[in-house]
Amino acid sequence: MSAKRLVVLVFLISIVSSLLFPQTLAEIARKERERRAGLKGKKATVITNADLAKLKKKPALETPPAPPAPVTEEVVALEAAPPVAAEPQEQPVTALPAAANPVPSDLEALQERWDKAKEYVELLTLKMGALWQQFYGLEDMTTRDAVQQSIAETFIKLQKAQEDETRARQDLEKFLGQQKKEPVPSIWIR
Numbered sequence: 001m002s003a004k005r006l007v008v009l010v011f012l013i014s015i016v017s018s019l020l021f022p023q024t025l026a027e028i029a030r031k032e033r034e035r036r037a038g039l040k041g042k043k044a045t046v047i048t049n050a051d052l053a054k055l056k057k058k059p060a061l062e063t064p065p066a067p068p069a070p071v072t073e074e075v076v077a078l079e080a081a082p083p084v085a086a087e088p089q090e091q092p093v094t095a096l097p098a099a100a101n102p103v104p105s106d107l108e109a110l111q112e113r114w115d116k117a118k119e120y121v122e123l124l125t126l127k128m129g130a131l132w133q134q135f136y137g138l139e140d141m142t143t144r145d146a147v148q149q150s151i152a153e154t155f156i157k158l159q160k161a162q163e164d165e166t167r168a169r170q171d172l173e174k175f176l177g178q179q180k181k182e183p184v185p186s187i188w189i190r
Helices: 002-020 025-038 049-054 073-080 107-137 141-181
Strands: none
Touching (some): 107 141
């Protein structure tokens, strides 16, 4: 019984597709001739395995090595002094700031805030990937330390941006939920 159903189903699909797409073999051949005539003057590029073997991998992000800092008496004095626990400096917030009003009344403003937050998270995620690729592509440990510092800073920014994006999405969902709860004006015809 199931074999019959399968045959009938295949038959029906073929009939329906032939009715929906009634392109004849002559039309297909004509289109192919036109396509080939359009390509007559163009030269085709052939890439072989030998060509691919000649290519070298390049990092997605290249940063020039930092120039060595000039050695002064202050630097020598600082290096000789015992380490002191320093307070962490406040870094400027590059993430999108949370709005003063957690739920703006305008749907477009909420949507735009959420879109910007999503885009910022995507950019930071892309930057993290590039930094990791650069980190693993380097052989010099001194430049790896600088890249590792950049990775740590970017990761903190990424976490903040993800929190902002989540907050913006929740605000938008909350606004949309409130819009659904509000009664429809009596002037509207149902």
